[in-house]
Amino acid sequence: MVPRILIDTALVPGGGExxxxxxxxxxxxxxxxxxxxxxxxxxxEEALATLVCDRLGVCDRLGAAPAPHLLIGGLxxxxxxxxxxxxxxxxxxxxVAELVPAVVAWARGPMAPIFDGSLxxxxxxxxxxxxxxxxxxxxxxxxxxxxxxxxxxxxxxxxGNDRLYSATGLDAARxxxxxxxxxxxxxxxxxxxxxxxxxxxxxxxxxxxxxxRGGRGARHIIWLATRL
Numbered sequence: 001m002v003p004r005i006l007i008d009t010a011l012v013p014g015g016g017e018x019x020x021x022x023x024x025x026x027x028x029x030x031x032x033x034x035x036x037x038x039x040x041x042x043x044x045e046e047a048l049a050t051l052v053c054d055r056l057g058v059c060d061r062l063g064a065a066p067a068p069h070l071l072i073g074g075l076x077x078x079x080x081x082x083x084x085x086x087x088x089x090x091x092x093x094x095x096v097a098e099l100v101p102a103v104v105a106w107a108r109g110p111m112a113p114i115f116d117g118s119l120x121x122x123x124x125x126x127x128x129x130x131x132x133x134x135x136x137x138x139x140x141x142x143x144x145x146x147x148x149x150x151x152x153x154x155x156x157x158x159x160g161n162d163r164l165y166s167a168t169g170l171d172a173a174r175x176x177x178x179x180x181x182x183x184x185x186x187x188x189x190x191x192x193x194x195x196x197x198x199x200x201x202x203x204x205x206x207x208x209x210x211x212x213r214g215g216r217g218a219r220h221i222i223w224l225a226t227r228l
Contacts, residue, residue: 007110010102020106027077027111029103036151037076039114041212044186044220045079045148051208051224052144052184053087067091068143071176073131073164075103078115080148085121094124097131099149104128132164135176144182145173152187152221153194165194170201177227187221198225 007020012031019030027039037045049072058068068088072080075098084094098104104126107115119126127134131149153165163169165185173183183203187194190207198205203225212218 008102008106010100012100018100018102020110022110025113027114029077034151039077039111041218042077042079044210044212044222045076046083047208047210048146048148048184048186048222049080049083050087051222052146052182053084055224055226056144056180056182058088058092058143067093069093069141070095071131071134071142071145072096073145073147074098074149075107075126076148077111078107078118080146081124082116082118084146085118085123088123090123092123094121095127095134096124097127097129097134099128099130101128132169132172135164135169135172138176140178141176142181143178144184145177146184146186148186152189153185153191165197167197167201170197170203174202174227179227181227183223183225183227185223185225187223188218190221195223198223202228204228 002024004021004023007022010018012018016031021028021030029036056068070084070092072084072094075081075096081094081096088094107119118124131147135145147164149164177183195205195207206224208222208224210220210222212220
């Protein structure tokens with residue numbers, strides 16, 4: 001059996017400790033006993049981007065795509081970022097907010113083959129800060145905000161993430177979106193209370209069930225919330 005090797009650790013501001021493991025060509029990021037992500041399981045993270053781009057009509061078709069500005073909360077292993085870059089046109093702008101600088105270093109270091117140069121794409125800006133800071137205080141800045149900063153509306157990585165999913169956080173996200181813009185949220189499980197908060201905040205909500213590995217694996221939830 002190929003051994004699992006601990007590559008590095010990183011503290012989460014206000015939270016626990018992330019651990020990056022490698023087994024052969026596969027990587028995983030752990031928080032305590034919880035596996036936050038695995039390089040073999042990319043289906044739902046990719047769907048977070050493709051579902052948004054398809055519904056907003058910002059896909060690059062025959063060079064006539066619009067120039068959307070997307071904000072991705074959480075770099076992870078770059079699956080959502082790469083999927084977005086594969087959908088949008090050359091004039092799009094994609095900002096990725098990553099709170100833990102070590103995750104960005106891992107993306108440029110041991111996990112560089114997975115990222116396949118996506119961080120060097122001229123359309124991409126990486127901000128090493130809390131995505132909440134990029135949302136707060138701006139109005140009509142983004143066509144879409146894609147959040148995959150935790151296991152869902154219940155903060156697992158750090159309790160500070162809870163405010164993103166609170167009524168106040170959702171109001172801020174709505175204000176930060178352009179009219180007709182979309183807030184997309186990845187979750188490991190359903191959450192009826194969160195859906196009600198989205199609707200109360202002024203969003204039309206679509207709940208999509210996706211699989212972790214293409215058509216197989218665990219069932220994850222993506223909420224597509226369109227600003228009314």
